[in-house]
Amino acid sequence: MSPKDLEDRLVLAIKRAETQLPDDVVSALEKAHEIEEGSAKVQIEAILLNIKVSRETGAPMCQDTGIQTFFIEAGADFPYLGKLENIITDAVKRASSEVPLRPNTVNPFTGKNPGNNVGRYVPYITWDIVKGEECTIHLMPKGGGSENMCALNMMSPGRGIKGLKRIVVDHIVSCEGKPCPPTVVGVGVGGGADLSLKLGKRSLLRDVGIRHPEPHIAELEEELLELINESGVGPMGVGGKTTALDVHIEYAHRHPASFPIGIAVQCWADRRATVKITKDGRVEVI
Amino acid sequence: MATVKLNTPFDKKDIQNLKVGDTVYITGKMFTARDECHLKMLELHKEGKDIPFKPGDMALFHCGPVVQKKDGEWRIVSAGPTTSIRMEIFEDEFLKTFETRMIIGKGGMADRTLAALEEVGAVYVHYTGGAGALAAKAIKKVTDVYWLDELGVPEAAWILDVEEFGPLTVTMDAHGNSLYVDLRKEIEKNLEKIHAKIENS
Numbered sequence: 001m002s003p004k005d006l007e008d009r010l011v012l013a014i015k016r017a018e019t020q021l022p023d024d025v026v027s028a029l030e031k032a033h034e035i036e037e038g039s040a041k042v043q044i045e046a047i048l049l050n051i052k053v054s055r056e057t058g059a060p061m062c063q064d065t066g067i068q069t070f071f072i073e074a075g076a077d078f079p080y081l082g083k084l085e086n087i088i089t090d091a092v093k094r095a096s097s098e099v100p101l102r103p104n105t106v107n108p109f110t111g112k113n114p115g116n117n118v119g120r121y122v123p124y125i126t127w128d129i130v131k132g133e134e135c136t137i138h139l140m141p142k143g144g145g146s147e148n149m150c151a152l153n154m155m156s157p158g159r160g161i162k163g164l165k166r167i168v169v170d171h172i173v174s175c176e177g178k179p180c181p182p183t184v185v186g187v188g189v190g191g192g193a194d195l196s197l198k199l200g201k202r203s204l205l206r207d208v209g210i211r212h213p214e215p216h217i218a219e220l221e222e223e224l225l226e227l228i229n230e231s232g233v234g235p236m237g238v239g240g241k242t243t244a245l246d247v248h249i250e251y252a253h254r255h256p257a258s259f260p261i262g263i264a265v266q267c268w269a270d271r272r273a274t275v276k277i278t279k280d281g282r283v284e285v286i
Numbered sequence: 287m288a289t290v291k292l293n294t295p296f297d298k299k300d301i302q303n304l305k306v307g308d309t310v311y312i313t314g315k316m317f318t319a320r321d322e323c324h325l326k327m328l329e330l331h332k333e334g335k336d337i338p339f340k341p342g343d344m345a346l347f348h349c350g351p352v353v354q355k356k357d358g359e360w361r362i363v364s365a366g367p368t369t370s371i372r373m374e375i376f377e378d379e380f381l382k383t384f385e386t387r388m389i390i391g392k393g394g395m396a397d398r399t400l401a402a403l404e405e406v407g408a409v410y411v412h413y414t415g416g417a418g419a420l421a422a423k424a425i426k427k428v429t430d431v432y433w434l435d436e437l438g439v440p441e442a443a444w445i446l447d448v449e450e451f452g453p454l455t456v457t458m459d460a461h462g463n464s465l466y467v468d469l470r471k472e473i474e475k476n477l478e479k480i481h482a483k484i485e486n487s
Contacts, residue, residue, distance in 0.1 A: 019419075038287065039455045039465075042309055046414035046453055054419035063352045063364040063418035100363060102352045102440070113438070145369060145415065165484045173477060176466075177393040178369055180415035227483065232469070232476045236415055237393060238455060239469045269416045 001281040003080060003087050009275055009283045010091035010137070014068065015099050016285060017139055017273035018060040021051050024207040025184075025245065025270045032182055032235065032242040040240025044182075047235075047268055062269045065101040066141030068092045068123040071202060075132035078277070084135070085125060092116070092123045104144070126198065137275040138205050146179040146267040150200070152193055155259040161220070164189065167261055169227045172244065177237020180267035182245045184208060185228070188262035191252035196262030203248035204266045212249055221247045235268075245270070291450070295343035296387040298407045302460045310411055311452035315429075315445065316345040316390070320368055322441035324376050326433055331383050338432055339445055341384040348373060348391035350440025352418070353428075360428040362446065364418030367392040370410070378402035394457055394466040403460055410458035424451040 029051075033044040054061035070088060074081055093116040095101055105119040106112070117123070153167045168187055175181075188199030211218035224247040234240025245268070254260065274286040287307040292300055294314030304310065317339060319327065327337055351365035370391030373380075377395060380386070381402040388408060389395070392415040403409060413421070430445040457465040 039307060039309075039457075042453050042455055043414050046417050046420060050414070050417035050420035053423050057419060057423070059419040059422055060352060060364045061419050062416040063350065063366050063421075064416070065352065065364075100352060100354055102350070102364075143416075162484055162487065165487070166481065169480055169484070170477070173473060177415070178371075180392070223487070227480050230476055230480055232473050236412065237469075238412060238457065238465060239472070267416055 001277065001283050003083055006080065006277065006283055007087050007091045007094070009285055010088060011095045011098060013139055013273040013275045013285045014091065014095040014101075014141070015058070017141055017271045018065055018099055018101070019054050019058050021061065021269065022207070022272055024209055025268070026051060028208045028245040029182070029268065032245070036235065036240050036242060039238040040234045040242070043235035043238060044242070060099060060101070061271070062143060063102060064143040064145065065099070065104065066143045066271070067104060067147075068117060069140045069142045070123055070125045071138040071140070071205060072125060073128045073130050073136045075134045076129050077133045078135040079133070088123055088125065088137075089118050092118055126202070133279050135277040139273045139275070140204065141271045143267055143269065146183065146265045149175045149179040149265040150197065151263045152197055153261045153263070154193060155261055157254075157257065157259040159259070164259070164261060165224060165227065168224055168247075168263060169231070171263055172228050172265070173231045173233055175265065176233055179265045180269070181233060181237060182235055182242040182268050184266040184270045185224070185244050185247045186264035186266065187224070187247060187249045188264065189249060189251040189260070190254035191260060192255070192258070193260050193262070195252055196260035197264065198262070199250040199252060200262040200264035203250040204264060204270065205272065206248050208246045208270065217249050217251070221249050294345060298387065301387045301409055302407055304409050304456045304459055306456055306459050306463045306465050308456040309452065310454040310456060311450045312345055312388070312454065313449050313451070314447070315343065316347045316448055316451070317341060318347045318349040318351065318442075318444040318446070320348060320350055320441050321372055322437045323433065323443050324373055324380055326437065328376060328380060328383065337384070339430065339443070341386050344386070344445075345388040345390055346386045347446075348389065351444060353439055353444070360431060362422045362425045362428060362444070365421040365425060366416050366418035367413045369393045370395050374399055381406045381408055390454060394464070400458055400462060400464050403458055404462050407460050409456055409460055411454035412457045413452070413454050421451070424448050
């Protein structure tokens, strides 16, 4: 594998994420289609048709092609560790014209948009250094509408798990149709303010329908999903049974005085792709 | 809940016949306008200058598309709706000024727009958020684009020929009815039950 090969595969991964929704999300939407009626059903129908058109025509499923967000598990002995950031940045620039992507990076002070989806701290990369020579790159194009609905609550620890439930449900319900429901909700608990939000977002990498390995957390995920869907907000906020497709929780130990709850919201277009570079240099796009 | 196919320019009566919950497909012309384009058009009107197209004869689409220029022609790649509530601060003035009879967006709008819809004889229709590829398929041609250099791709006014663009759901009609107002009451009730469940958990 050469750096150029990896760049090519990353461009392919971005194209795939933007045009082919993962199967777990599609099947969750298909289930929603079965149980919805009236205007809610019309919304899900349009989403499913849109997914099909996007897959067939290669046009991005949503005009908001997002901020390209990467989570990397890199082996400490991965040979391109030092070059990876530049390779990713070049891939994003190329994808901007080749997919194409909407120019989505704006300097907050000058208003200038370089037009190629890169900029200060963007693409945004989270690094985990692990043992070995392999490297796994998870990609999540994150749209603005759902990102605007992310929230942090530094709950008083005395409110306990009941407080956590209420904060998550009330927040998602208050979002109404704005994050393009049915959403996938990532809840990061503990750590500090920043870590809770990061854990929430990272939990979105998990497939829809896959539960947390700890049974009591898995149970809480299911309970929150049920409560959110009892609200009646529904697909696109037009009323219905499916406000969220899933709730994922990740946690870290907390300070005794803090109970941070970081809520990351992902729209129905829960776009993801993974690039894996194996020990023998093979590059796979999953 | 009826399914209705309409052509632009819209007949005021056809628009007034639409009810909350109806599904609409439209054929004809639409223009995109987000925050900046609304401001631009209102400013030109105040200065007594002409708008280079007829907003009253088209549907208004809250949208910032992905576009591509191929062989000298603009092509819409992906074009779902943007969040409409941002335009609430001037949409009533816009409707009264230009007499646009249909707003296409997502998430709904509030009281001022609802009142203006009734006054003008217009509706707000919801298009599925994120359904950008589906929308692009129904857009047959970009006939013009205005203020592209000044406002940039997402904010410019893109004039589009569309064929059976939809499904669009009427969520605010021309008689003061809003799905959002009714739904909010229902959600409030549901929330009370949910809170009780949490307390007892």
